[in-house]
Amino acid sequence: MGSMPQKITTFLMFEGRAEEALDFYMSLFEDAEVVDITRYGADGPGEKGTVERATFALAGQRFMCIDSYVKHEFGFTPAVSLFVECDTEDELDRRYGALAEGGTELMPLGSYGFSAKFGWVNDRFGVSWQLNLRE
Template identity: 40%
Template sequence: MKSIYPCIWTNQSAKEAAEFYVSIFPEASIQESNPWVTSWRAGNSKFMLLNGGPEFTPSPTLSFYSEFPEVGSVEKLWEKLVEDGKALMPLGTYPWSEKYGWVQDRYGVSWQLTAHPEAPPYGNYSPAMMFTGRNFGKAEEALNFYTSIVPDSLTKFISRYGEDSPSQTGKINHAQFTLGKQLFVAMDSGLDHGFQFSEGISLVIPCENQDEIDYYWEKLTLRGEEGQCGWLKDQFGVSWQIVPDSLGKLIASPIKGPTVIQAFLKMKKINIEKLTSN
């Protein structure tokens, strides 16, 4: 399995958003662009933006925990991201970081910017899941569920709320875990934020064969729900796309592309043989 990466749903502004991000993040570049999606990369991290329409918007429950080695880098990025956006936690000094801030940008995407002296110049970007509302207290359950499914995964560390936070004591305030090669962050929040996970940001698992598709589909739909075109929601409401790694090339083919798209749109779980036999 190749690295899991996020897909951000936009209202027909995928390329515009990608151009904005590569203009502000260090060592970032657009990888590919077509009428459906635009992909960009910063350092070792891939992001995909989808021209989906107005149906869904990103939620702060899935943000990007982004580490940079210098305070100045965090401050410059904050200025760019908060423009036409909004601060969710003010940029400042916190017990866990000399410089940290949580911002929702103009496209509704949330970034947790933090200074970390050991981060590479291009930054570290980790999808961060916040378990709140009906999901409050489920961060550890989710972490264990995901790491049990994806091979070569592990829990790096777990930090918990102390007795100074009575309503949240013992729950996770910050945990880091890997799913394959990708680092993730998880946290609980007992505050009433009024939002939950949504299709606005999904996590893509690019699969090499049908066996991988079948495996992840079966595991992640357990107490979840199936969607169209390889999309699903797991038991916590997190959206995933279980797709063949070759899907982009198949759709882009000038010969088979249109028939591949028609077959793809009719499927829930993707069947590679049916997708490529047309």
């Protein structure tokens, strides 16, 4: 019996907004899918209905997310970001616009020398995204 190949999956920890983020990210990619999702029940330990654990895929890349029922002093940081190569300018503009809504623009859409069009934004949940127009 062969062993499964090792995989490294980006893991996002939210505090009560995981499903909202998941639904939002699903809307940004045509080939997105929720692989599985488990919610907390009435017996906890998290708030009933919040995400105990979810696995989802965006553009063929798998992610995991949870709603932490433990409050913590840290959040997401732009030191780790999701880098998205967009095939068309329309795709880049649409995704950037949606991600910037309620978020923080770190590098507004523009030409920065290393790319014809690029933008960097923290979305409304604090997750950092770099969007690049594929050459």
